[in-house]
Amino acid sequence: MKVAYWxxxxxxxxxxxxxxxxxxVAPLLDIELIELDRAACCGAGVIAEHNQELADTLNAxxxxxxxxTDGELMMNICSTCQGAQSECQERLDANSxxxxxxxxxxxxxGLRYEKGITNKNFxxxxxxxxxxxxxxxxxxxxxxxxxxxxxxxxxxVRPVDRLGIDEQHPRDRYLHMLIEALGGTVVDYAxxxxxxxxxxxxxxxxxxxxxxGRHIGDALDAEADCLVVPCPLCHLNLDLQQPAAxxxxxxxxxxxxxHLPQLVGLALGLSPKELGMGKHIVRPTSVIDWSxxxxxxxx
Amino acid sequence: xxxxxxxVAPLLDIELIELDRAACCGAGVIAEHNSVLDAILKVKADTDGSIGVRCSCQQGxxxxxxxxxxxxxxxxxxxxxxxxxxxxxxxxxxxPDEGQQQETVVTVEPMGNMPVIRDLIVDMDAxxxxxxxxxxxxxxxxxxxxxREYIVPHDNMVDVTQTMACIQCGACVxxxxxxxxDPEFIGPAALSKAYRFVxxxxxxxxxxxxxxxxxxxxxxxxxxxCFNCIDACPKGVDPMSQIMxxxxxxxxxxxxxxxxxxxxxxxxxxKNIRKNGLLHEADLLPDSYGGxxxxxxxxxxxxxxxxxxxxxxxxxxxxxxxxxxxxxxPKEVKALFDEVDGRETRNELNLYVTGYEDDPVHPPHTDExxxxxxxxxxxxxxxxxxxxxxxxxxxxxxxTSAPTVGAEDVPRAGAEDQEPPTSEEQx
Ligand code: SF4
Ligand code: SF4
Ligand code: FES
Numbered sequence: 001m002k003v004a005y006w007x008x009x010x011x012x013x014x015x016x017x018x019x020x021x022x023x024x025v026a027p028l029l030d031i032e033l034i035e036l037d038r039a040a041c042c043g044a045g046v047i048a049e050h051n052q053e054l055a056d057t058l059n060a061x062x063x064x065x066x067x068x069t070d071g072e073l074m075m076n077i078c079s080t081c082q083g084a085q086s087e088c089q090e091r092l093d094a095n096s097x098x099x100x101x102x103x104x105x106x107x108x109x110g111l112r113y114e115k116g117i118t119n120k121n122f123x124x125x126x127x128x129x130x131x132x133x134x135x136x137x138x139x140x141x142x143x144x145x146x147x148x149x150x151x152x153x154x155x156x157v158r159p160v161d162r163l164g165i166d167e168q169h170p171r172d173r174y175l176h177m178l179i180e181a182l183g184g185t186v187v188d189y190a191x192x193x194x195x196x197x198x199x200x201x202x203x204x205x206x207x208x209x210x211x212x213g214r215h216i217g218d219a220l221d222a223e224a225d226c227l228v229v230p231c232p233l234c235h236l237n238l239d240l241q242q243p244a245a246x247x248x249x250x251x252x253x254x255x256x257x258x259h260l261p262q263l264v265g266l267a268l269g270l271s272p273k274e275l276g277m278g279k280h281i282v283r284p285t286s287v288i289d290w291s292x293x294x295x296x297x298x299x
Numbered sequence: 300x301x302x303x304x305x306x307v308a309p310l311l312d313i314e315l316i317e318l319d320r321a322a323c324c325g326a327g328v329i330a331e332h333n334s335v336l337d338a339i340l341k342v343k344a345d346t347d348g349s350i351g352v353r354c355s356c357q358q359g360x361x362x363x364x365x366x367x368x369x370x371x372x373x374x375x376x377x378x379x380x381x382x383x384x385x386x387x388x389x390x391x392x393x394x395p396d397e398g399q400q401q402e403t404v405v406t407v408e409p410m411g412n413m414p415v416i417r418d419l420i421v422d423m424d425a426x427x428x429x430x431x432x433x434x435x436x437x438x439x440x441x442x443x444x445x446x447r448e449y450i451v452p453h454d455n456m457v458d459v460t461q462t463m464a465c466i467q468c469g470a471c472v473x474x475x476x477x478x479x480x481d482p483e484f485i486g487p488a489a490l491s492k493a494y495r496f497v498x499x500x501x502x503x504x505x506x507x508x509x510x511x512x513x514x515x516x517x518x519x520x521x522x523x524x525c526f527n528c529i530d531a532c533p534k535g536v537d538p539m540s541q542i543m544x545x546x547x548x549x550x551x552x553x554x555x556x557x558x559x560x561x562x563x564x565x566x567x568x569x570k571n572i573r574k575n576g577l578l579h580e581a582d583l584l585p586d587s588y589g590g591x592x593x594x595x596x597x598x599x600x601x602x603x604x605x606x607x608x609x610x611x612x613x614x615x616x617x618x619x620x621x622x623x624x625x626x627x628x629p630k631e632v633k634a635l636f637d638e639v640d641g642r643e644t645r646n647e648l649n650l651y652v653t654g655y656e657d658d659p660v661h662p663p664h665t666d667e668x669x670x671x672x673x674x675x676x677x678x679x680x681x682x683x684x685x686x687x688x689x690x691x692x693x694x695x696x697x698x699t700s701a702p703t704v705g706a707e708d709v710p711r712a713g714a715e716d717q718e719p720p721t722s723e724e725q726x
Contacts, residue, residue, distance in 0.1 A: 009577040009578035010578065010580065012577065013579065013580050014580045014615065014616060016615065016616075038629055040572060040576045040632045041572045041576065041577050041578050043572070044568075045524055045543075046565055046569070047569055048543070049543050049546050049547055049565055050550060050565050050566075050568075051551060051639065051640055051645055052547075052645070052646075052648070053639050053642075053645065054569075054635070054639045057635055057639050058572075058635065061631075061632075083526075091648045091650060094648075094653070094654075094655040094656055095648060095650075095653055095656055096656060098648045101646070105638065106635075108631070108634065109631045154476075154524070154525040155526075158525070158526035158527065158529065158530050159526050159529045159530050160530055194525075195476045195477075195523045195524075195525040197523055198523075199524045200477070200520065200521060200522070202564045202588065203520040203521065203559045203560055203561050204516060204520070204521050207480050207481040207484075207521065207523075208523070210480040210481075211479075211480050211523070214480065240606060240610060240615075241606065243609075244606060278613060278614070279613050279614055279615040280615070281606070281610065281613065
């Protein structure tokens with residue numbers, strides 16, 4: 001399938017392995033990515049906090065660019081983009097006068113947003129468009145015995161109404177379902193639906209890292225081999241900042257954190273190196289050991 | 300908090316309900332459409348009279364029956380048993396406990412973030428009410444006080460009605476994720492209460508209130524934007540959105556500098572995107588602390604050095620990505636920033652005020668206030684075609700709410716500032 005692809009900022013900045021692994025995984029799933037390279041940052045809630053119309057205009061522009069492509073829908077790889085863009089879309093779709101006004105802003109560039117774009121995180125697309133059965137068929141290296149803790153990130157699970165989470169679309173269980181479909185073991189721990197703390201890292205570093213540290217600690221206590229996150233901002237606090245978080249909570253951590261496409265890529269047979277895991281701050285030793293042992297036993 | 304799952308027995312339609320304390324109830328009149336509170340009271344009546352639970356109105360009004368049901372906070376009296384059972388089964392944010400069967404078990408626990416006095420009764424005074432008092436929860440009148448009512452633009456009043464809907468149940472406080480790690484955080488309920496006055500044009504101390512809440516390290520910039528309070532609130536108060544409004548007014552209208560880097564971070568972020576189109580993280584950090592050369596930035600940056608060194612060593616970032624701006628915003632993006640951000644007044648769509656088109660559940664807000672007397676001919680009527688809420692009305696020097704004789708735009712006095720609910724504490 002063809003999708004208008006919004007990689008976001010951080011996946012091309014401080015977590016380049018995310019965008020990198022997504023482009024490796026996409027062809028294995030027959031996803032053709034049409035990259036929206038002229039679009040701008042979603043604002044991550046911060047631009048909206050400054051000026052709501054500005055955030056809505058920037059995201060309407062991204063939607064309009066996506067609607068110009070021949071992609072079936074728009075796809076993102078960042079929970080924060082999903083949440084921030086869904087919030088803007090809610091306003092744009094709810095009120096035609098307002099939408100007109102925003103479209104007037106876009107007029108100079110000849111762009112126009114039409115109500116009702118479908119914008120899905122890679123996680124939602126995997127479950128709802130590709131389907132877990134189809135995915136299972138493509139798994140060449142099931143994640144047998146790999147204990148994976150899901151970490152969703154706030155923006156992709158709340159608020160439930162805006163994100164369309166209901167019994168038909170239990171999107172807040174998709175990571176669980178996916179880990180199982182890939183053959184791994186789900187580790188439930190207290191932090192599954194909690195906040196990584198990243199949004200306040202410059203305002204209250206201690207409270208921010210205390211959150212990251214606590215969730216990592218809980219996952220370690222539950223004997224997870226790694227975490228998987230669909231959000232690069234969570235990855236920054238959980239991986240890049242993990243050594244600092246360890247000193248805030250006062251005990252050793254050391255839990256590898258994988259981006260969602262990396263986990264999928266592993267099961268589809270890509271190597272940790274191809275998936276850019278060497279770039280992580282916390283060396284994904286447990287994952288590398290696991291993949292070597294799988295490869296060894298297959299040989 | 301204690302969470303033991305002890306003896307349980309089937310009720311009539313729903314099979315069982317587990318309480319924190321031993322609860323055993325024979326077949327009774329409890330059905331799935333009964334409320335969780337009905338079930339608790341039934342168990343209390345039939346099985347264990349010692350169970351401590353707080354309730355009064357049983358109609359979702361008094362706010363005294365806040366509990367956690369299958370891990371999610373809410374009012375026991377307005378949550379149906381079947382809905383509570385489903386909540387833990389994947390359509391909420393808490394998974395069922397290991398071994399817990401889906402859709403048949405409702406585990407009731409006391410709310411979080413507050414000390415438990417007994418069973419389901421938490422100490423609201425020690426946390427919730429203390430925080431409410433922290434934000435000066437009353438109106439400080441603008442002088443001179445008019446002879447009759449103040450007149451307030453309709454949209455402004457609808458806007459603050461959202462926060463006035465709060466019944467002080469504490470559900471949002473229970474699951475606030477910032478408070479979990481920083482118990483001193485002022486928190487969702489109290490900050491919503493603060494917006495109730497900052498959003499009210501009759502209040503004289505917007506600036507002082509905002510300055511105070513920005514400067515406090517446990518104030519508006521301590522919220523981690525986790526949305527938990529939005530989903531927790533049984534009254535649609537949207538506490539997080541109120542906190543974001545406080546930040547917007549503090550930063551954009553009053554330009555309040557705070558020692559927490561809140562406003563600086565927001566400005567740095569906006570500047571960064573205007574310039575680069577995409578976020579350039581390497582600049583954001585120093586700029587959020589006031590710029591690379593700012594004395595505040597230095598210790599923070601030095602503190603980040605080990606992290607950055609590892610990131611460089613792992614080729615996560617390269618000197619090129621760290622130092623050079625490889626991505627430049629298209630000129631169209633810059634133009635949008637200049638146009639939209641350069642407007643005299645911010646343009647905001649408040650869905651609470653306008654409602655949702657094509658949505659019967661949240662239709663546009665249409666009920667016109669009925670004036671007691673027709674307004675005088677010279678009176679400016681609030682402009683309803685404009686969606687801007689408040690920004691202009693609370694601009695520091697602007698005085699748009701001329702006191703005058705009255706339309707009923709002024710809410711009933713006292714509707715919002717209720718005393719702690721007088722509640723029956725059944726023990
Ligand atoms: S959004 Fe902010 S106030 Fe609301 S629960 Fe999360 S941290 Fe607390
Ligand atoms: S804001 Fe909502 S959840 Fe919080 S105390 Fe008020 S009514 Fe309860
Ligand atoms: S008893 Fe539930 S709100 Fe009053």
